[in-house]
Amino acid sequence: MPGTAVPGFTTAEIYHCRRVRFCGAWPPLNNGLFQTMFERLDRFYEFTKRHPMLYPIFVLVKFFLYLPPLIGHEGFGGAAHWLFYRFKFAFHNRKLLAAAGLSEQPIEIFRSRHGFKLFCWIEYVIYDEIFLERVYEFSSLRKFISGLRSGVVLDFGVHHGLFIDFIQTWNPSLDFYGAELSPHNYESAAARFAGNARVTLLNLGIGGTARDVVIKLVPVSSKQSIYSSEGGEPVAVRIITAADFVALNQLTGREIALLKMDIEGAETEVFENFQSIAGILAVTRCFLIEIHDGANVPAITNRLAVAGFVFQERRGINFLFQRAG
Numbered sequence: 001m002p003g004t005a006v007p008g009f010t011t012a013e014i015y016h017c018r019r020v021r022f023c024g025a026w027p028p029l030n031n032g033l034f035q036t037m038f039e040r041l042d043r044f045y046e047f048t049k050r051h052p053m054l055y056p057i058f059v060l061v062k063f064f065l066y067l068p069p070l071i072g073h074e075g076f077g078g079a080a081h082w083l084f085y086r087f088k089f090a091f092h093n094r095k096l097l098a099a100a101g102l103s104e105q106p107i108e109i110f111r112s113r114h115g116f117k118l119f120c121w122i123e124y125v126i127y128d129e130i131f132l133e134r135v136y137e138f139s140s141l142r143k144f145i146s147g148l149r150s151g152v153v154l155d156f157g158v159h160h161g162l163f164i165d166f167i168q169t170w171n172p173s174l175d176f177y178g179a180e181l182s183p184h185n186y187e188s189a190a191a192r193f194a195g196n197a198r199v200t201l202l203n204l205g206i207g208g209t210a211r212d213v214v215i216k217l218v219p220v221s222s223k224q225s226i227y228s229s230e231g232g233e234p235v236a237v238r239i240i241t242a243a244d245f246v247a248l249n250q251l252t253g254r255e256i257a258l259l260k261m262d263i264e265g266a267e268t269e270v271f272e273n274f275q276s277i278a279g280i281l282a283v284t285r286c287f288l289i290e291i292h293d294g295a296n297v298p299a300i301t302n303r304l305a306v307a308g309f310v311f312q313e314r315r316g317i318n319f320l321f322q323r324a325g
Contacts, residue, residue, distance in 0.1 A: 059090045066132045116165040151257030156206045161189040181205035182224045207239040208269035225264035241276035256284040265292045281307045287321045
């Protein structure tokens with residue numbers, strides 16, 4: 001309930017929301033019809049991995065649910081192009097659903113009428129989550145961001161940069177500072193915003209303590225974590241604290257309109273070493289965090305309540321908090 005300081009969500013509740021991935025875009029989870037529909041759609045997707053010829057049917061059903069928000073964002077012409085590119089890719093790759101590296105495969109370039117482009121399969125998937133499933137579509141956040149004349153947004157876990165694209169559709173006059181752990185993801189995001197003076201990106205991970213680590217690059221780039229120890233190519237990366245990031249970008253003391261944290265499980269160590277982020281939260285208006293399976297949700301929300309934040313809304317595993325007053 002909006003206005004609740006300590007929502008007290010359990011790990012089981014978070015896991016349940018993760019399974020029902022579309023919950024942010026449609027009626028609440030206590031609506032049995034929608035809950036059953038999407039749970040069955042999830043199971044059908046797993047079934048198509050063993051029977052690839054059925055994958056186009058899964059795509060057809062899913063895209064039928066996506067069609068209204070897709071037309072809303074891209075118009076009829078843009079929606080037609082988007083659907084054609086996706087169906088074509090799904091048909092040509094129906095036998096490769098479980099193949100490592102499929103997520104980074106190039107796909108026909110889609111030019112959104114919002115001014116950005118999608119270049120590979122994983123970018124279409126992230127577009128699905130953000131623009132069609134609307135996992136960040138919090139009404140209070142939209143109202144706040146849209147009303148700003150200027151402001152600073154921190155994005156911890158940039159991936160390819162589609163969250164920044166999304167917030168820019170609400171307000172193009174904000175300044176963005178982002179951290180991305182994976183060198184490959186960072187290169188994609190840097191290319192996306194090349195020449196954009198309002199976006200500053202660093203190839204760094206965010207954690208509870210500063211250190212150098214070696215991670216393995218995972219097949220699905222959006223799941224890259226500072227704890228990834230199995231997978232493909234090993235790479236050396238630098239982990240810094242949130243306070244270090246602010247200092248590097250000479251933002252110390254400046255008000256942060258929005259802090260978004262999607263760091264694939266590292267949020268736990270950040271809040272265990274709360275001093276690493278306490279100073280930033282003290283000047284932050286809105287805090288959007290993805291809390292992953294296994295995290296101590298009550299401990300995180302209690303910390304935020306003590307720091308003066310009030311829980312506003314949850315969509316799946318994404319939680320929105322705003323500073324009281």
